Amino acid sequence: MRLLIVDDEAHARRRLAALIEEIDLETADADASVRLEIVGEAPDGASALELVRSTTPDVVLLDVAMPEVDGLDVARHMTEPRPLIIFQTAYHEYALQAFEEQALDFLVKPVKKDRLAQALERARIRLATLQKAGLLTADGLQRLGTALGHQRIRPARLLVRHGAGHRLLPIRSVTRFSASEGLVRAHTATESPVTDYTLGELEERLGSGFVRISRADLVNAAQVERIVSNGDGSATITLSTGEALRVSRRRAADVRRALESHD
Amino acid sequence: MFPPNMWPIVRDALAGASPAVRTEIRLVIAFWITLVLLQFWDSRNAEGPAGVAEFLSAMLGASGGALLGTAHTLRRTMEETSERQGPNTAGGAHTAHALQQVLLALPAIGFASGVALGAAAVLMVLRGLLGAELLLAIVGTVVYGGMVVFAARTVNSSARTLFDYATRQAAVAADARSEAAAAQLAALQARMHPHFLFNALNTVAALVRSDPPAAERVVESLSVVLRKTLQRATGKLSTVEEEVEYVREWLALEQHRWGNRLRVAWDVDPAALTLEIPPLVLQPLVENAVKYAIGACVEGGTIHITVRRGASLVVRVDDDGEGFQRGWREGTGLGNLRERLRTLYGTDASLDVSTDSMGAHVTVTIPLRT
Numbered sequence: 040m041r042l043l044i045v046d047d048e049a050h051a052r053r054r055l056a057a058l059i060e061e062i063d064l065e066t067a068d069a070d071a072s073v074r075l076e077i078v079g080e081a082p083d084g085a086s087a088l089e090l091v092r093s094t095t096p097d098v099v100l101l102d103v104a105m106p107e108v109d110g111l112d113v114a115r116h117m118t119e120p121r122p123l124i125i126f127q128t129a130y131h132e133y134a135l136q137a138f139e140e141q142a143l144d145f146l147v148k149p150v151k152k153d154r155l156a157q158a159l160e161r162a163r164i165r166l167a168t169l170q171k172a173g174l175l176t177a178d179g180l181q182r183l184g185t186a187l188g189h190q191r192i193r194p195a196r197l198l199v200r201h202g203a204g205h206r207l208l209p210i211r212s213v214t215r216f217s218a219s220e221g222l223v224r225a226h227t228a229t230e231s232p233v234t235d236y237t238l239g240e241l242e243e244r245l246g247s248g249f250v251r252i253s254r255a256d257l258v259n260a261a262q263v264e265r266i267v268s269n270g271d272g273s274a275t276i277t278l279s280t281g282e283a284l285r286v287s288r289r290r291a292a293d294v295r296r297a298l299e300s301h302d
Numbered sequence: 303m304f305p306p307n308m309w310p311i312v313r314d315a316l317a318g319a320s321p322a323v324r325t326e327i328r329l330v331i332a333f334w335i336t337l338v339l340l341q342f343w344d345s346r347n348a349e350g351p352a353g354v355a356e357f358l359s360a361m362l363g364a365s366g367g368a369l370l371g372t373a374h375t376l377r378r379t380m381e382e383t384s385e386r387q388g389p390n391t392a393g394g395a396h397t398a399h400a401l402q403q404v405l406l407a408l409p410a411i412g413f414a415s416g417v418a419l420g421a422a423a424v425l426m427v428l429r430g431l432l433g434a435e436l437l438l439a440i441v442g443t444v445v446y447g448g449m450v451v452f453a454a455r456t457v458n459s460s461a462r463t464l465f466d467y468a469t470r471q472a473a474v475a476a477d478a479r480s481e482a483a484a485a486q487l488a489a490l491q492a493r494m495h496p497h498f499l500f501n502a503l504n505t506v507a508a509l510v511r512s513d514p515p516a517a518e519r520v521v522e523s524l525s526v527v528l529r530k531t532l533q534r535a536t537g538k539l540s541t542v543e544e545e546v547e548y549v550r551e552w553l554a555l556e557q558h559r560w561g562n563r564l565r566v567a568w569d570v571d572p573a574a575l576t577l578e579i580p581p582l583v584l585q586p587l588v589e590n591a592v593k594y595a596i597g598a599c600v601e602g603g604t605i606h607i608t609v610r611r612g613a614s615l616v617v618r619v620d621d622d623g624e625g626f627q628r629g630w631r632e633g634t635g636l637g638n639l640r641e642r643l644r645t646l647y648g649t650d651a652s653l654d655v656s657t658d659s660m661g662a663h664v665t666v667t668i669p670l671r672t
Contacts, residue, residue: 048504048505048508048558048559048561049561050505050508050509050512050513050558051504051505051508053508053512054507054508054511054512057511057512083600084600085600106563106596106597106598106599106600106602107598107599107600108600129497129500129501129504148500148504149500149503149504149506149507149508192593192594192597192598193594193598193624194598194599195598195599195623195624196599207600210624211624
């Protein structure tokens with residue numbers, strides 16, 4: 040079984056690797072066909088996604104609380120073939136039972152060796168019976184984060200698609216996000232890469248620095264040059280890039296209020 | 303009559319008196335001057351025992367009247383001042399103390415004036431019995447008798463004012479105590495949050511086989527932080543030196559979690575080390591910076607901690623993160639701290655946050671005390 044360890048703390052990765060080695064030696068005595076192999080260790084979410092793509096592990100031991108791109112983001116952005124996920128979290132053991140159905144497992148930190156062995160055994164059975172990891176929806180991850188008591192810090196950068204994988208785009212450089220033909224794009228002065236987040240998720244994650252002006256647009260409040268009424272209840276926003284965007288009638292009042300509170 | 307520190311508050315109270323009270327004060331002064339002039343006009347050709355009684359009565363009446371006038375004026379203006387200010391507001395403890403002293407002096411002044419006026423009235427009666435100018439003696443007795451009654455009322459109402467003031471002050475003090483206690487408790491609970499303990503234990507579990515000496519140091523730091531946190535439950539003021547020490551240990555624990563992503567630069571003015579500071583002022587600022595500046599970025603960042611002694615004690619934490627977002631709302635950490643500073647120092651302390659292209663800056667200013 041091929042394993043990938045993801046944790047931002049170097050000591051924690053080393054300890055997990057040592058525990059896995061011990062478990063491997065103990066179980067190998069009983070059944071030599073079950074070997075545990077660590078194919079990689081990642082110190083952050085973005086490199087975890089890279090390693091998932093390049094090493095195609097069977098199981099990822101994934102820390103939830105990591106800076107910038109956290110464990111939930113990694114789960115959200117993993118591409119096929121998706122590995123099984125064993126989340127590691129600092130607490131809230133009992134809140135997580137509801138999610139075990141989704142072929143997820145949870146380890147409470149500091150990880151106990153017995154519990155780790157049990158989780159790895161369960162993963163082995165799932166893989167042997169060809170159970171696939173349930174696809175984690177944005178909504179499911181949201182509920183999971185709440186159950187974990189996980190607090191998201193507004194990140195400095197955001198995952199956007201890059202070739203077959205992802206890269207990080209500084210949020211400061213984004214003038215607006217747009218949704219069209221099923222794709223959400225982050226627009227900067229020079230490019231407009233696709234992101235896997237929905238506008239609703241971005242609105243929630245980025246907080247008040249970004250303002251939703253219509254069903255299709257979320258603009259960076261700092262980039263708004265002016266807002267002019269169209270006379271029919273809607274309005275037109277001009278960004279510092281010169282782009283003019285329509286503010287929907289339904290949102291015009293809220294947008295004005297949000298932009299005013301920024302000045 | 304008053305210790306010198308009471309004069310400013312009396313002066314301010316008189317300057318701030320309402321038009322009605324000012325008119326009253328003018329009337330009292332006019333009445334007193336008339337009384338004194340009448341007495342001396344009356345005693346211009348007094349002779350014998352009746353003359354002595356008349357002269358003594360005039361002296362006692364004049365001084366008793368002056369005391370009564372003072373007591374009345376003070377009472378009216380102080381009532382207004384204490385209602386306007388309340389005991390524990392912006393003026394601070396110093397003003398409240400002076401106000402209290404003035405209020406305490408009132409019944410004594412009122413009583414003294416009552417005694418003087420009573421004696422003056424008795425002497426008037428005596429003078430009447432001795433047969434000099436019977437009509438004037440009767441008028442004088444009635445006037446002094448009336449003033450004695452007025453003095454008694456002044457004593458009574460200033461005692462009531464004092465009682466009201468004390469009740470109000472006790473209520474405000476109880477409020478402040480419970481607010482401060484609640485804020486202190488909330489701050490402590492935040493520090494003792496299970497997450498913090500789990501993180502530390504997690505670090506120990508991870509280090510204990512790969513780097514036992516480091517694991518030992520983590521356990522030491524953890525016990526220092528826990529002990530100091532518990533000591534803080536007493537709510538006593540701490541010193542800058544103790545707080546800096548506390549935050550160093552706390553950061554030592556965080557350092558293991560974040561590794562080289564967390565960089566800290568200290569700049570502590572040695573002259574500030576002995577100054578008084580409430581516990582848990584510096585630590586929430588640093589924790590905030592770690593959480594939002596280091597936690598938002600994989601590369602981490604640098605936190606600058608500056609402590610300066612100038613006209614006030616200034617504690618400043620700067621980070622190079624993304625800063626406070628537009629339309630940002632204060633979280634419980636900083637909100638709690640703001641509340642505690644307000645209950646402890648009123649408007650003399652401040653908590654300011656700002657963001658520029660460098661990052662976020664949080665500054666706490668506290669009055670100097672050693």
